[in-house]
Amino acid sequence: MTDLLITDVRPLGGPAADLLLRGGRIAALGAGLAAEVPDAPRLEGRGRLLLPGLVEPHTHADKTLWGLPWRPHGAGDTLESLIQNERRVLAATATPTIERAAGLLRQMARLGTTAVRCHVDVHPEAGVASVEALLRLKQDLAHLLDLQLVAFPQQGLLIRPGTYELMDEALRLGVETVGGLDPCGIEQDPVRHLEAVFGLAVKHGRGVDIHLHDLGTQGLWQVGRIVDFTARHGLEGRVMISHAFCLGSAHWDQVAPLAERLARHGVAIMTTAPADCPAPPVRQLRAAGVTVCSGNDGIRDAWSPFGNGDQLERALFVALRFDWRRDEDLAVAFDCVSGQAAKALGLDDYGLVPGARGDLLLVAAETLGAAVVERPQARTVIRAGRVVADDGRLVG
Amino acid sequence: MTDLLITDVRPLGGPAADLLLRGGRIAALGAGLAAEVPDAPRLEGRGRLLLPGLVEPHTHADKTLWGLPWRPHGAGDTLESLIQNERRVLAATATPTIERAAGLLRQMARLGTTAVRCHVDVHPEAGVASVEALLRLKQDLAHLLDLQLVAFPQQGLLIRPGTYELMDEALRLGVETVGGLDPCGIEQDPVRHLEAVFGLAVKHGRGVDIHLHDLGTQGLWQVGRIVDFTARHGLEGRVMISHAFCLGSAHWDQVAPLAERLARHGVAIMTTAPADCPAPPVRQLRAAGVTVCSGNDGIRDAWSPFGNGDQLERALFVALRFDWRRDEDLAVAFDCVSGQAAKALGLDDYGLVPGARGDLLLVAAETLGAAVVERPQARTVIRAGRVVADDGRLVG
Numbered sequence: 001m002t003d004l005l006i007t008d009v010r011p012l013g014g015p016a017a018d019l020l021l022r023g024g025r026i027a028a029l030g031a032g033l034a035a036e037v038p039d040a041p042r043l044e045g046r047g048r049l050l051l052p053g054l055v056e057p058h059t060h061a062d063k064t065l066w067g068l069p070w071r072p073h074g075a076g077d078t079l080e081s082l083i084q085n086e087r088r089v090l091a092a093t094a095t096p097t098i099e100r101a102a103g104l105l106r107q108m109a110r111l112g113t114t115a116v117r118c119h120v121d122v123h124p125e126a127g128v129a130s131v132e133a134l135l136r137l138k139q140d141l142a143h144l145l146d147l148q149l150v151a152f153p154q155q156g157l158l159i160r161p162g163t164y165e166l167m168d169e170a171l172r173l174g175v176e177t178v179g180g181l182d183p184c185g186i187e188q189d190p191v192r193h194l195e196a197v198f199g200l201a202v203k204h205g206r207g208v209d210i211h212l213h214d215l216g217t218q219g220l221w222q223v224g225r226i227v228d229f230t231a232r233h234g235l236e237g238r239v240m241i242s243h244a245f246c247l248g249s250a251h252w253d254q255v256a257p258l259a260e261r262l263a264r265h266g267v268a269i270m271t272t273a274p275a276d277c278p279a280p281p282v283r284q285l286r287a288a289g290v291t292v293c294s295g296n297d298g299i300r301d302a303w304s305p306f307g308n309g310d311q312l313e314r315a316l317f318v319a320l321r322f323d324w325r326r327d328e329d330l331a332v333a334f335d336c337v338s339g340q341a342a343k344a345l346g347l348d349d350y351g352l353v354p355g356a357r358g359d360l361l362l363v364a365a366e367t368l369g370a371a372v373v374e375r376p377q378a379r380t381v382i383r384a385g386r387v388v389a390d391d392g393r394l395v396g
Numbered sequence: 397m398t399d400l401l402i403t404d405v406r407p408l409g410g411p412a413a414d415l416l417l418r419g420g421r422i423a424a425l426g427a428g429l430a431a432e433v434p435d436a437p438r439l440e441g442r443g444r445l446l447l448p449g450l451v452e453p454h455t456h457a458d459k460t461l462w463g464l465p466w467r468p469h470g471a472g473d474t475l476e477s478l479i480q481n482e483r484r485v486l487a488a489t490a491t492p493t494i495e496r497a498a499g500l501l502r503q504m505a506r507l508g509t510t511a512v513r514c515h516v517d518v519h520p521e522a523g524v525a526s527v528e529a530l531l532r533l534k535q536d537l538a539h540l541l542d543l544q545l546v547a548f549p550q551q552g553l554l555i556r557p558g559t560y561e562l563m564d565e566a567l568r569l570g571v572e573t574v575g576g577l578d579p580c581g582i583e584q585d586p587v588r589h590l591e592a593v594f595g596l597a598v599k600h601g602r603g604v605d606i607h608l609h610d611l612g613t614q615g616l617w618q619v620g621r622i623v624d625f626t627a628r629h630g631l632e633g634r635v636m637i638s639h640a641f642c643l644g645s646a647h648w649d650q651v652a653p654l655a656e657r658l659a660r661h662g663v664a665i666m667t668t669a670p671a672d673c674p675a676p677p678v679r680q681l682r683a684a685g686v687t688v689c690s691g692n693d694g695i696r697d698a699w700s701p702f703g704n705g706d707q708l709e710r711a712l713f714v715a716l717r718f719d720w721r722r723d724e725d726l727a728v729a730f731d732c733v734s735g736q737a738a739k740a741l742g743l744d745d746y747g748l749v750p751g752a753r754g755d756l757l758l759v760a761a762e763t764l765g766a767a768v769v770e771r772p773q774a775r776t777v778i779r780a781g782r783v784v785a786d787d788g789r790l791v792g
Binding site for chain 1: 465466468469470471669670671672673696700701702703704712713715716717718719721722723726762763765766769770773
């Protein structure tokens with residue numbers, strides 16, 4: 001890979017600097033680099049803000065209807081109704097999974113996302129077909145982003161016979177993470193569910209990411225059990241709980257001991273920062289040492305018509321959800337879609353430091369806070385040291 | 397004013413039609429109009445969605461820092477702290493009110509807003525200077541939008557001696573609406589506050605718009621008193637309560653009798669649909685017959701760094717706040733920034749019907765729901781029958 005010198009950028013809104021990429025990684029970041037490598041190919045930063053590539057820690061690209069005609073939402077309000085509706089909608093969708101998912105992932109890439117964790121449905125009707133499609137995209141789109149997959153038992157693991165074996169197969173095929181779903185609310189047998197999920201993780205040497213929608217004390221109890229299983233199986237730093245609305249529906253006095261355990265055992269929390277229901281208290285969880293990240297969840301699919309794949313917009317939603325107005329709070333919102341998300345996904349060579357991979361975003365914004373508030377669309381995206389999007393459009 | 401024929405548009409996403417504007421108003425809307433007026437100047441709709449101009453029922457353009465360098469938010473969390481912080485920030489801002497406000501109003505106009513209600517601060521330090529600036533803009537920007545003003549005692553009416561007289565003067569100068577502010581929480585004398593506010597309204601023959609942040613039963617009690625004063629003074633249909641968080645913090649059983657009274661006496665509710673705190677239950681209030689509209693409130697000012705003046709984005713925030721996913725619900729969210737807002741502001745010649753004023757918006761979106769979700773930026777805006785913005789930019 002060739003070098004690339006990016007001149008006159010402001011890392012996270014700081015003083016102007018140049019950045020040298022070499023072999024797809026950040027070789028140097030500082031003032032006056034241009035003089036040291038006069039012959040390197042150049043990208044003019046023109047004073048723009050330099051950000052690390054955005055990280056999407058939770059989406060369902062396999063089920064998106066991105067790129068298809070508008071489809072009126074038709075599900076009821078319960079989780080069961082949404083799951084059943086999705087089965088109907090996807091069964092009636094002619095466009096292949098790989099095409100829909102690729103469209104959405106390209107949309108994310110053009111907006112500066114350079115790493116994505118995608119939950120992929122595994123169930124007896126579809127087998128591992130979606131997993132195979134997304135594994136193919138992991139290769140095909142590697143020039144744009146890192147794609148991590150979660151084998152996700154959307155229709156249940158225990159309650160849908162045959163799913164366990166398909167999860168096992170998905171992991172053998174190369175999926176990185178074992179998914180789970182409401183051990184109480186959907187599976188109705190929390191311990192057996194967690195035994196199955198963590199059993200698969202141990203068997204394949206993988207991490208775990210569990211959707212937990214269950215509310216109240218029942219939800220909190222399950223958070224505790226997920227931490228137990230994490231500790232028991234030595235999976236510290238490799239487990240995430242997605243949504244965890246329950247952490248936002250209880251008094252902090254009740255949540256604090258759980259937060260301490262989440263932090264101690266390296267269990268991360270993912271929230272979309274929903275406006276309509278309780279959300280995990282991001283500030284307090286962070287203060288307790290918990291890794292908290294934020295993602296878009298499903299985008300334009302049978303679950304909801306919302307979403308555009310923009311992680312800067314998701315950061316804005318985090319800030320709005322908690323009424324964070326100060327620059328330092330807007331920086332925390334940004335951290336939820338960058339550094340914290342990278343940590344939750346185990347991307348240990350991430351960031352604006354020498355040695356980190358050259359996944360970067362340039363936006364015309366005065367400050368980091370302004371970038372979150374304004375979400376400029378004309379972005380320049382660098383992936384592994386190469387410009388992959390300019391003016392908000394994919395190049396090449 | 398010349399005619400204008402807009403061809404091939406889809407009103408609110410319905411079947412393709414043409415629209416004829418004559419004398420600044422909608423003369424006809426239907427299929428095949430092009431053949432009837434072959435010589436009229438034409439605007440090619442190209443199959444775009446036709447919407448009525450957006451209506452902003454609540455903003456504070458006089459206090460925006462729009463167009464100025466990014467300013468880190470520096471206030472504390474209490475209402476008092478925010479008010480004091482604002483005094484400091486605005487005192488230190490060299491750019492004149494008229495310039496800042498004009499910048500924001502132009503931003504709103506380019507995004508399709510054709511009517512705005514702006515609360516304008518009135519207090520002894522500044523006198524009616526901001527009112528005079530906004531009255532000037534009402535004239536200067538009349539080609540872009542209708543500007544309605546509210547004389548707003550941001551620092552209190554009773555507790556800031558001299559403010560009553562300034563409000564009186566503002567109304568004599570031509571301000572349409574009498575503002576009020578937390579009769580209990582800020583003014584500490586609810587009945588005298590309402591006597592002053594409604595007294596000014598009766599004296600000048602104007603409407604009323606009261607900021608009510610107070611929560612819980614105290615807030616609900618004040619809603620009841622505002623309805624009392626509305627009925628007593630025969631101001632049905634001319635009173636709005638802005639924010640009214642209290643309506644969202646109580647059980648509907650407690651709110652329902654108030655909703656019935658709000659509807660009966662024509663007292664409208666304005667909400668920003670905040671993600672971080674209780675919001676008036678829009679669906680239930682509408683079902684009870686209450687006019688409920690949604691606005692942006694302050695934009696990029698000393699209160700918060702948020703906002704871009706886009707009423708389509710505000711409609712999205714309404715939908716997200718209540719988890720409205722269905723097309724009919726997205727249409728309700730749109731109604732909050734269009735028809736309901738127009739009704740609350742007394743714009744009785746509004747809408748996509750013959751005779752209505754020719755304030756229109758064209759966007760490239762498949763459906764009304766898609767327009768709310770996607771918020772396309774390349775908008776064509778027609779004001780009083782003339783194109784004032786194209787491709788999201790003001791023309792001429």
